[in-house]
Amino acid sequence: MFVNRHAVAICGAAVALALGPAIGLGNGTQTYTDPTGDAGTGLDISGATVSNDNAGRITFAISVPGLQAIPPGAVVVVALDTDANPATGCNGAEYALATPGSSVLMTTCAGGAFGAPTTPLSAAVAVAPGVVSISIDRKDVGSPDGFLFGLGTVSTAADGSADPANVDIAPNVGDYAYRLALGPPRLAVTAPGVLPAHLIAGHGFVAGMAVHEGAAGLTPDPASGGTVRCRFTVAGKAVRAAGAIRRDRVTCRGRVPSAALGKTLRGTVTFTYKGATASRSFAARVR
């Protein structure tokens, strides 16, 4: 009954990490240090390197000098304060990851208490001499752009409970901070179109499309924020149109010139969001 036995350890470690006040978030690959000789007979963390790729996969490479394998009964824990707010979560932490070396368990804080551990599909662990690497996709921890975190090792006493004398909590004071370095999101466009189906001179039109953020393996989220640019013409002459974002739909709304009968309204709707751009061109005959 590994899960039940270690659920206590995970929660205990996460609570013990006692994430402190928010400090400035870091940027990109970051290294962190922790003193050695502060873990009793438990696994002694000396530091960590945290990195992420453009797809949002986060890796914690935790240094434990002399480690060959995580011994039976011990776990390595990462507690994540994903909103960088120590007033929310369980002692600040929204998530805790724990590994005995073979798999990664995750527990999520809800209502001030950690829930039953799960095993996210994206979570992985690799143990090499002196380094325990835990990876997870950011979407599985609430898709943060940055977070505060703490590390820990917990050993179990003979009776199976967490052994408070032989733990390592890193850092000793406060918490570490990490900011992801992410490339522009991938924008997915669906359902482009112009309304009404038959444009009428002197009447309104709306051209647009649905845009979803598809980066980092996110399930489609309605695009929030961003800017819309509208460029429309009839017979080479500019037609004014106003951009808008409503839920996931990006639109340009304007009026077909009354002199446009028999001509073609052409234009482009361009949406820019977090450095990424999606655009669609439209052409429709005016009746």
Ligand SMILES: [Ca+2]
């Ligand atoms: Ca240490």
Ligand SMILES: [Ca+2]
């Ligand atoms: Ca928090």
